[in-house]
Amino acid sequence: MADGEENDEFYLRYYVGHKGKFGHEFLEFEFRPDGKLRYANNSNYKNDTMIRKEVFVTPAVLKECRRIVSDSEIMKEDDNNWPEPDRVGRQELEIVMGNEHISFTTSKIGSLMDVQTSKDPEGLRIFYYLVQDLKCFVFSLISLHFKIKPI
């Protein structure tokens, strides 16, 4: 029953955040190889505290996450021409899929304009949309399981 591709390791972590007037505001989630999905969202805006949730997802969910990642072809990209993290903020995307391990960092992306005017619009666009798709997936999972509005 073992399928070659499904037997490979899979790990995914995404972080976006900045430090400012309201402390270290960030959003972070990770899919671990054992199925644990962890989600954290922190802001001190209006004295909010941190939301930290975790739940085990099934292999079906991990498989769908993998598919989203592999359809995006992000593993072929490289962050060396992407804007470096700066005072405005930082994004991190770390993925292990099969025998490849990427760990990209870049600044926050405000809009498609930032993508188009960068030195690697094609690659950054892939990153930009993948992050949105992953957030949708994770927010749906977390909000349905815990009945919270994650953002």
Place this chain on the structure above:
Amino acid sequence: MANVEAEAVDFEPEEDDLMDEDIGDGGASSPNRGANVPRLKSAITGGLSSSAPKKTKGRGFRGEASAEAERNARMSGRFDTLDSDGGPGPERSIEGWIILVTGVHEEAQEDDLQNSFGEFGEIKNLHLNLDRRTGFVKGYALIEYENFEEAQKAINEMDGTELLTQAITVDWAFSKDHLAVNVLEVLGGDSDVVGSFGRILWLSI
């Protein structure tokens, strides 16, 4: 192996000196790690891996100590979970049971899912997310039923069928327990392990 974790507690992130909470985590971490918890990155892959070394790419490997220390601090400490009576098996969500449908046709609409899945029970929640770039359906849907039996029936009857001429798979979304993952060199390489729901899962790390 049950994943028993307490309910949410208040905490101050800055005071959280604890290492990653894997210590209490069923089988996902090596008992040999003990208090000497390596960085999450290496915990997942390098060092403990019995497979070939990975091709790495990206600025994140530059090893900025401060970024990593911060990440460890963020990921340590307690994360809220829902109470569970221990694995294995699907886990109930806070108000119902949630299933994942994949292979959903890109032009599917919520009505299509309501029509196909509504016969098993009232659909309490339906998420049919769109691809953020194309505007088409991304390919998955999450459906919540109030009762376990309704969800189980939907899985049994719809998994492997076709929706809008495209094959779909249907399965539980959440699990009470972790996957049986061979993370340890001590287990002596790859081995067949029985995962949740009676399926044979074979993952090597």
